[in-house]
Amino acid sequence: MPTICGAVIARDEEDSIDRCLEALAWADSLLVVLDDRTVDTTAQRAVRHGARVEVRTFLDYARQRNAALEMAESDWVLFVDADEVVTPELAREVLQVAAEGPSTISGYWIPRKNILFGRWVRHAGWSPDYQLRLLRRRDARYREDRSVHELVELQGEAGYLSNPLIHYNYSSLVEFLARQRVYATMEAGDRFHRGVQVKPQNYLLQPWREFWRRYVLLKGYRDGGLGLLLSALLAYYELRTYLTLRSLWRSHRPRP
16 A cells, blocks of 8 residues: 655644644654754654654755655655644545555645634635645655745646645734735745846736735635735735835845
């Protein structure tokens, strides 16, 4: 039978790591790749669940996940964030496709059910939020030119699972804003390294497009006031991304 490793990338996750690893107890092995800046009890808690804990300097998410792929010794790797939970239904589906799925498939997209501020957000791109997380280890690698919203390159095809991964996402608005500031900075850095130039219209058009995409095209309006708030905030952080990108270009201009 093919073996499956449940892999978690973590930093200071003592409040959620127990729940995450308990839901992965069915996996053949557990691996936690821990950011070396961690100061809480994540490692000790992971060891109590039988996980192998490897401490590694964090450069970006793509490199951290590639390190996990190299460390794992299984046929398949199921990546789960510390604030996510694999349901029994999803576990059974993962076991089934790993054992019986076509050999041409090297990875599976898993729908993600996002819980924000204690509420399931059903629209605006939050659910189903498909993530390519079940990977045939020898056939997958993350692109290292993106530090956030990382992309997987597969030596084969990708399939889709039907049972969702539960994501206990942001519990407060303060946490949401803090995380989006980090993401905006990382995304700006990625765009800078790809040579993306800032045009004056980007400050208006790109935030508006992001708001329109989430609130109208992805039906964020169906989530009421929360859908409006999330769509507006993500549009604002699209603006923040371009403002940060502008600062990066200015700081790298040759001095006269």
